[in-house]
Amino acid sequence: MRVELSSDFQKKYQKLLGDRSQALFAAIQTDSQEAFRLNPLKPNYQNVSYSLAKPIEYSPIGYFGEINGNSIDHLSGYVYSQEPSAMYVTEILDPKENERILDLCAAPGSKTTYIASKMASQGLLVSNEINTKRAKVLSSNIERMGISNTVVTNNSPKDFEKKFDNFFDKILVDAPCSGEGMFRKDPESVKYWSLDYVDQCANRQQHILDSAYKLLSPGGTLVYSTCTFSPEENEQNVDWFLKKYPDMHLEPVKKYQGMEDGRPAWGNGNPELTKALRMFPDKFNGEGHFMCKLVKDGEIEETRERMINNGVKKDDVKFVEKFAKANLNGLAETSWLKISDFLYQAASLDNRFKGLHILRNGLKLGEFKKNRFEPDIAWILALKPDDLKTVFELNAEQFEKYLHGESIILEQRPSFDNKWIGLSYQGKLFSWGRYSNQQIKNVYPKGLRR
Numbered sequence: 001m002r003v004e005l006s007s008d009f010q011k012k013y014q015k016l017l018g019d020r021s022q023a024l025f026a027a028i029q030t031d032s033q034e035a036f037r038l039n040p041l042k043p044n045y046q047n048v049s050y051s052l053a054k055p056i057e058y059s060p061i062g063y064f065g066e067i068n069g070n071s072i073d074h075l076s077g078y079v080y081s082q083e084p085s086a087m088y089v090t091e092i093l094d095p096k097e098n099e100r101i102l103d104l105c106a107a108p109g110s111k112t113t114y115i116a117s118k119m120a121s122q123g124l125l126v127s128n129e130i131n132t133k134r135a136k137v138l139s140s141n142i143e144r145m146g147i148s149n150t151v152v153t154n155n156s157p158k159d160f161e162k163k164f165d166n167f168f169d170k171i172l173v174d175a176p177c178s179g180e181g182m183f184r185k186d187p188e189s190v191k192y193w194s195l196d197y198v199d200q201c202a203n204r205q206q207h208i209l210d211s212a213y214k215l216l217s218p219g220g221t222l223v224y225s226t227c228t229f230s231p232e233e234n235e236q237n238v239d240w241f242l243k244k245y246p247d248m249h250l251e252p253v254k255k256y257q258g259m260e261d262g263r264p265a266w267g268n269g270n271p272e273l274t275k276a277l278r279m280f281p282d283k284f285n286g287e288g289h290f291m292c293k294l295v296k297d298g299e300i301e302e303t304r305e306r307m308i309n310n311g312v313k314k315d316d317v318k319f320v321e322k323f324a325k326a327n328l329n330g331l332a333e334t335s336w337l338k339i340s341d342f343l344y345q346a347a348s349l350d351n352r353f354k355g356l357h358i359l360r361n362g363l364k365l366g367e368f369k370k371n372r373f374e375p376d377i378a379w380i381l382a383l384k385p386d387d388l389k390t391v392f393e394l395n396a397e398q399f400e401k402y403l404h405g406e407s408i409i410l411e412q413r414p415s416f417d418n419k420w421i422g423l424s425y426q427g428k429l430f431s432w433g434r435y436s437n438q439q440i441k442n443v444y445p446k447g448l449r450r
């Protein structure tokens with residue numbers, strides 16, 4: 001599909017880029033780059049049905065290629081579709097186990113799920129999204145990838161300021177932007193573009209950056225990224241930020257083939273801006289992006305958590321222990337949290353979260369029903385086959401049926417008789433099944449059925 005570039009856009013970039021602008025406009029008319037990531041949180045995570053012949057050099061888990069949203073690899077959270085340029089943002093952030101990380105503009109979750117996969121279920125990741133509909137998509141992507149150390153919130157960045165000042169070791173601001181770098185991937189986005197829209201985006205980004213500064217610990221790292229070319233939203237905003245907050249400085253980032261320096265001339269002549277990074281699709285094998293790493297002076301300080309009561313009663317524990325004894329090979333020590341009838345393996349019991357709109361705190365384990373406990377899909381997606389007493393491998397026909405919402409009738413009496421079993425296809429756990437009388441009842445959530 002041809003991307004209709006407006007004359008304002010063309011004039012602007014002819015002025016900024018001179019002759020090179022023609023190469024950029026031509027690149028915008030070519031096909032976008034498809035790529036995907038593997039998920040190291042899963043057992044045998046490289047065992048996928050997609051070709052790994054074209055690795056992305058700057059991402060140890062990234063590959064060129066297209067994936068199918070209905071494949072078992074996708075449904076079981078073994079793969080995540082992400083265009084290649086965007087992958088480098090998380091590599092720059094360099095998340096580590098046991099850090100406290102905030103992703104302020106996180107939906108639909110491609111960078112957050114990458115961050116979590118590098119944290120190996122340790123530490124705390126807060127994934128925030130201001131838009132409620134998008135926050136729900138974020139939450140379900142986090143669930144699919146089997147992530148347990150994340151609190152998903154649906155708030156404005158400002159809402160965090162009072163309670164989380166100087167709290168986070170690392171913050172990602174993957175800002176809402178004018179999206180010029182995504183024109184060829186999403187030609188519809190051209191319709192929203194105007195010179196005024198760029199200015200509005202730049203202004204909104206400054207507000208988000210103001211919040212991010214307050215939430216960042218001394219010694220902490222802030223990664224700022226956009227998928228747009230405009231100087232106003234990139235170099236000019238970074239220059240504005242550095243001037244407003246003199247205890248912040250830019251750190252250089254490694255540049256691979258086709259990645260370019262930020263442009264001082266586009267940011268009031270600030271020479272530091274060469275440390276930022278640009279990707280233009282005429283030189284780089286991915287969509288248009290800008291990213292940079294900003295560090296706050298000082299040392300990271302330990303902050304004590306202020307714990308809340310987890311709401312779990314003695315009887316609740318009994319029900320869960322009974323469930324685990326019948327269906328699991330043990331129950332790990334964990335921080336439980338009960339919210340109404342739902343039980344979570346909490347990512348955080350810190351009372352700083354009080355007052356925020358939380359969609360998910362850690363791993364949703366299940367629900368207390370009358371005199372019993374029923375496990376949630378999120379739990380199975382985070383479990384490994386060895387954690388379960390019974391894993392039942394479906395054949396292709398059974399798998400299709402189960403995805404449609406049908407129950408599975410077994411021809412013979414199986415060797416197990418416990419009620420809650422893990423269902424796998426091609427060796428990948430993707431759902432619970434409820435067994436009784438030679439039948440596996442369908443408990444695949446209605447919203448996920450195909």
Ligand SMILES: C[S@@+](CC[C@H](N)C(=O)[O-])C[C@H]1O[C@@H](n2cnc3c(N)ncnc32)[C@H](O)[C@@H]1O
Nearest residue numbers: 105106107108109110111130131134174175176
């Ligand atoms: C570029 S997208 C984030 C993409 C995401 N990081 C990912 O990798 O999947 C920017 C997000 O910022 C959100 N947003 C819009 N206005 C915002 C605001 N004022 N403050 C914070 N986030 C905002 C949008 O809803 C959108 O989901």
